[in-house]
Amino acid sequence: MDILLHQSKLSDKSSKIQITGSKSESNRLLLLQALYQGISLENVSNSDDSVLMQKALASKENVIDIHHAGTAMRFLTAYFATQIGRTVELTGSKRMKERPIGILVEALKQLGAEINYIENEGFPPLLIKGKTLTKHKVTLKANVSSQYISALLLIAPKLENGLELTLEGEITSVPYINMTLSLLNEIGVETSFNKNTIIVKPKELNKNSQNHLTVESDWSSASYYFSCAGLSEIGTQIEIASYKNKSLQGDSVLVELYQNFGVSAQFSGHTLQLKKTNHPESSINFNLKNAPDIAQTIVVTAFGLGLKCDLYGLHTLKIKETDRLVALKTELEKFGAKVEITKDSLHLEASNHIKSNVSIETYNDHRMAMAFAPLALKTNLVIKDAEVVSKSYPTFWRDFKNIGFLTESNNN
Numbered sequence: 001m002d003i004l005l006h007q008s009k010l011s012d013k014s015s016k017i018q019i020t021g022s023k024s025e026s027n028r029l030l031l032l033q034a035l036y037q038g039i040s041l042e043n044v045s046n047s048d049d050s051v052l053m054q055k056a057l058a059s060k061e062n063v064i065d066i067h068h069a070g071t072a073m074r075f076l077t078a079y080f081a082t083q084i085g086r087t088v089e090l091t092g093s094k095r096m097k098e099r100p101i102g103i104l105v106e107a108l109k110q111l112g113a114e115i116n117y118i119e120n121e122g123f124p125p126l127l128i129k130g131k132t133l134t135k136h137k138v139t140l141k142a143n144v145s146s147q148y149i150s151a152l153l154l155i156a157p158k159l160e161n162g163l164e165l166t167l168e169g170e171i172t173s174v175p176y177i178n179m180t181l182s183l184l185n186e187i188g189v190e191t192s193f194n195k196n197t198i199i200v201k202p203k204e205l206n207k208n209s210q211n212h213l214t215v216e217s218d219w220s221s222a223s224y225y226f227s228c229a230g231l232s233e234i235g236t237q238i239e240i241a242s243y244k245n246k247s248l249q250g251d252s253v254l255v256e257l258y259q260n261f262g263v264s265a266q267f268s269g270h271t272l273q274l275k276k277t278n279h280p281e282s283s284i285n286f287n288l289k290n291a292p293d294i295a296q297t298i299v300v301t302a303f304g305l306g307l308k309c310d311l312y313g314l315h316t317l318k319i320k321e322t323d324r325l326v327a328l329k330t331e332l333e334k335f336g337a338k339v340e341i342t343k344d345s346l347h348l349e350a351s352n353h354i355k356s357n358v359s360i361e362t363y364n365d366h367r368m369a370m371a372f373a374p375l376a377l378k379t380n381l382v383i384k385d386a387e388v389v390s391k392s393y394p395t396f397w398r399d400f401k402n403i404g405f406l407t408e409s410n411n412n
Helices: 023-035 048-058 070-081 102-110 146-158 174-186 219-231 250-261 292-304 315-319 324-334 366-377 386-391 396-402
Strands: 002-006 015-018 039-042 063-065 087-091 114-117 126-129 137-141 163-168 191-194 197-200 211-214 237-241 263-268 271-276 283-287 308-312 339-341 345-348 358-360 381-383 406-410
Touching: 002 366, 015 396, 023 039, 023 048, 023 070, 023 146, 023 174, 048 070, 048 386, 070 087, 070 102, 070 114, 070 126, 070 146, 102 114, 102 137, 102 146, 137 146, 146 163, 146 174, 146 197, 174 191, 174 197, 174 211, 174 250, 219 237, 219 250, 219 263, 219 271, 219 292, 219 366, 219 396, 250 263, 250 283, 250 292, 283 292, 292 308, 292 315, 292 324, 292 345, 292 366, 315 324, 324 339, 324 345, 324 358, 324 366, 358 366, 366 381, 366 386, 366 396, 386 396, 396 406
Parallel strands: 015 237, 039 211, 063 087, 137 163, 283 308, 358 381
Antiparallel strands: 002 381, 002 406, 087 126, 114 126, 163 197, 191 197, 237 271, 263 271, 308 345, 339 345
């Protein structure tokens, strides 16, 4: 289904949106729940990725298909490598079979895992034979996807000797690594992160111990409301819940970054109040190495406001659901934007002209659909294959309509 977004204006009344739990936190905690008894979870993400993660962890089948869920592919590769006596074929969509996983597989093999490639070397699908992993030292390049690192950290306390992980070079996506370590700490696992070495101690939880954990709402999903506030008139207000002032999620940097777009964000309990308070800066220059998932939202906001925008630290975007740098360039240029990309950066020229009635391809990428949607505050546009948002935020279109967007199904 395609969705036609008519040029809209947000409701004059302050709108409040309840956003589903963080996909990043949920998938980490679901894996820990599978490894340890006594963990109960509240506000788990209702995203496709988290639903697939739950089904995969509960499945007794020999073939596990996680479709487009990249986080699940990485985390489950590590999980099934530790499931003694079980053999699993872990597979996914056509795009998933193009997304590299060799770095994680080689790291697991350093620990003693038995994993083989079924089709192409370095890529899913995988044949995983679970066994006891007795080794405890492994080295990775520090600039790889943090999901590889987190996958290793999550299984670490169940290894006989824990894990000593050495990261070589400059570390990217540090907040996601810290999130994983913090969640381990919450269930009583001892960890340390000193310079480029991470140590996770082995831990067996008491069978009678109980850990009740609440998942914070997803900050990546919040980014689209920051964008709406940024693209709106001064005085516009939006409320989103439920968030923590001291968040584990790296994308909470939105509060700081969107000040450059004239957006103020204030906490009232667990509600975040967004308000457009002043005019934006004339140009945007951010390094997003610790929060690459909000790059699409930011560049679309900048384009809608006619701002020059330079974004760096984007090297991991090339191995997401699509090559997000190429996709952004292609779709923004349909509106008349001038965009240059490198292997790890994007550069948008300032322009006050926005073409109307553009159709946006989403490339099976939920963030392409949601990042471009707020541009309807400036012009009419069509979002193709709009259901793709269910990967992380199934109620997105309903919530957008509730704050004043004019939407219409367009199946032609």
